[in-house]
Amino acid sequence: MQRIVVLNPKGGSGKTTIATNLASYLAAQGHAPVLMDFDPQGSSVRWVKKRKPTQPPIHVIDTPAALEARQMPEMTRDADKVLVPVLPSDIDIHACSRCIRDLLLVGKIRREDDRIGVIANRIRRNTLTYQSLIRFLHTLGIPIVATIRDSQNYVRGAELGVGVHEMKSYVAHDDVEQWAPLVEWLARPRGQPAPPGSAPQQDAAGPAADGAPQPTGNGLKPSAGADAPEAVRLPAPVAVAIG
Numbered sequence: 001m002q003r004i005v006v007l008n009p010k011g012g013s014g015k016t017t018i019a020t021n022l023a024s025y026l027a028a029q030g031h032a033p034v035l036m037d038f039d040p041q042g043s044s045v046r047w048v049k050k051r052k053p054t055q056p057p058i059h060v061i062d063t064p065a066a067l068e069a070r071q072m073p074e075m076t077r078d079a080d081k082v083l084v085p086v087l088p089s090d091i092d093i094h095a096c097s098r099c100i101r102d103l104l105l106v107g108k109i110r111r112e113d114d115r116i117g118v119i120a121n122r123i124r125r126n127t128l129t130y131q132s133l134i135r136f137l138h139t140l141g142i143p144i145v146a147t148i149r150d151s152q153n154y155v156r157g158a159e160l161g162v163g164v165h166e167m168k169s170y171v172a173h174d175d176v177e178q179w180a181p182l183v184e185w186l187a188r189p190r191g192q193p194a195p196p197g198s199a200p201q202q203d204a205a206g207p208a209a210d211g212a213p214q215p216t217g218n219g220l221k222p223s224a225g226a227d228a229p230e231a232v233r234l235p236a237p238v239a240v241a242i243g
Contacts, residue, residue: 024163
């Protein structure tokens with residue numbers, strides 16, 4: 001079983017949105033995804049209950065635990081991929097920095113394994129906050145595997161129990177297109193370099209801003225808390241965990 005963990009200890013980063021839309025994509029592709037919700041809000045359970053019987057089934061395991069830094073090794077030990085969504089704000093940027101540090105130092109995940117990917121979430125391009133976020137992400141040494149725009153389709157999807165891949169193409173085409181590089185990265189085996197021209201492209205936003213957190217090097221310390229191409233197929237079955 002392939003295990004994908006969507007993780008960020010900070011609330012409101014978009015973990016449920018990423019996980020539910022990923023699960024709906026997998027279900028539409030013929031997989032039988034299982035959503036394991038470690039988020040105390042349990043939003044994914046409410047989302048699944050809104051789905052119609054005619055829609056591809058998605059199973060949920062609801063767990064009450066909230067993730068702390070010390071729990072990261074157990075949470076990520078068997079994970080094939082770890083997705084860290086981050087919003088374009090100073091608070092979220094610093095929370096993402098701590099999360100990445102914990103994954104590297106507490107979770108003992110090596111960068112060269114290509115298991116951690118950052119998702120720039122709810123993005124509005126050509127804004128100062130967006131440029132600041134991209135500059136920060138370049139300091140991490142972690143790939144930006146998707147850039148998800150701020151779209152009302154995700155709000156509607158949460159209300160209706162659907163993902164953007166299940167919406168009419170003329171409604172959600174732009175949103176679906178942004179998931180292609182993420183799916184390609186998820187399908188790539190651990191530690192395998194990206195084929196030329198297929199790796200998700202990071203936005204060129206120039207050098208890191210003065211004072212931007214740089215979670216690289218030996219001085220890191222863990223924090224206290226903590227329509228894709230048809231040819232791209234993920235191993236089945238798939239478990240998507242929200243932490």
